[in-house]
């Protein structure tokens with residue numbers, strides 16, 4: 456009998472497993488139905504010995520000192536700032552849209568932020584209220600840039616028109632008036648020095664943690680393996696889809712090794728107007744590895760396959776809220792992570808959520824084996 460069964464060895468499950476084992480000294484069984492740890496952040500070497508991310512490019516960026524400090528217990532970092540170009544009207548231009556993008560696309564020589572702001576203001580359309588992923592872009596830069604950069608990409612990625620998606624989706628990508636061509640502007644931008652899987656391995660290397668891979672929660676459900684559960688899989692699946700299926704968007708990843716040193720000038724090139732795939736990423740930019748060959752991945756969005764993205768739109772949120780009420784009422788089960796809380800979270804947000812959940816557990820769940828007296832003492836000294 457374990458104290459905790461943790462379902463899913465991604466960021467949510469692994470961060471919590473380590474905290475429960477290390478801080479509370481409790482016995483944890485961590486299972487994942489896949490054959491590896493790391494969840495969607497898993498990386499490995501391909502046939503040419505190039506480090507690749509099996510489930511698409513994972514760039515670490517955060518403003519949260521606590522999250523960085525926590526992960527730094529398990530990895531050193533390599534500084535890396537991600538850059539993205541888009542193939543638009545046959546030209547390679549920076550994404551997010553910035554001053555360089557506008558100058559290159561329209562053959563202009565804008566030099567100040569005010570000039571670029573005026574360029575956007577001329578084209579912006581009044582939209583009130585700003586609700587959808589179309590509204591948020593059109594109200595900032597107008598219909599033409601919206602069509603060039605966002606409409607096609609979003610339709611491919613989500614199988615929906617931007618007008619059918621919550622504004623938060625395209626709002627992830629800002630519009631800039633300066634010439635900053637970084638994809639992210641967070642305070643901390645870096646990659647785990649030996650890769651994600653090595654970081655997860657160190658996190659889970661603990662005498663109180665037992666990892667069982669290739670094990671589905673479904674096989675353990677009826678067996679009393681632990682007193683409490685941390686569940687990080689899809690929330691609707693936990694409840695047997697009792698209220699209907701929550702939509703998740705999937706991707707097919709096409710990895711390819713190329714017999715040349717470089718394939719493209721930056722880590723990722725987006726294709727908002729052409730191709731069936733959304734983007735191509737080249738690992739060596741992202742990992743810093745040196746190699747005579749190079750390896751790339753193309754992402755083909757799909758309705759079928761592993762769940763990768765919750766789909767942010769009002770009706771899905773409403774259905775999730777009903778599942779959330781069931782989750783809140785489930786005794787001794789904690790739902791954490793991108794799939795279990797149906798939130799379009801980045802890695803750092805999932806780590807932050809897992810650490811916050813651990814704080815809640817500390818505040819409300821007596822430690823296994825602790826007598827009432829020691830529990831009261833521990834709580835008092837924690838204050």
Ligand code: FAD
Pocket residue numbers: 462463464465466467468486487488489493494495496510511512513514515516670671672673687688689706763764791792793794800801802803805
């Ligand atoms: P997951 O990593 O999905 O882990 C959940 C685990 O639970 C999985 O391993 C799954 O196999 C397992 N599981 C589910 N159900 C069961 C079950 N019934 N039984 C056993 N095991 C089960 N974030 C960033 O910060 N930067 C990026 O650049 C970035 N790029 C991304 C690119 C892509 C293509 C994708 C899809 C995501 C990207 N993300 C990025 C987001 C990042 O992947 C997630 O925030 C993070 O991995 C979520 O961690 P998690 O533990 O919640 O979920």
Ligand code: UDP
Pocket residue numbers: 541550604605606608609612624625626627628725727
């Ligand atoms: N997006 C777009 N064109 C781009 C890049 C992004 O339309 O060139 C939209 C698209 O809807 C995408 C969303 O913005 O799903 C968020 O982009 P991000 O790069 O954050 O997606 P992720 O890396 O999470 O797949």
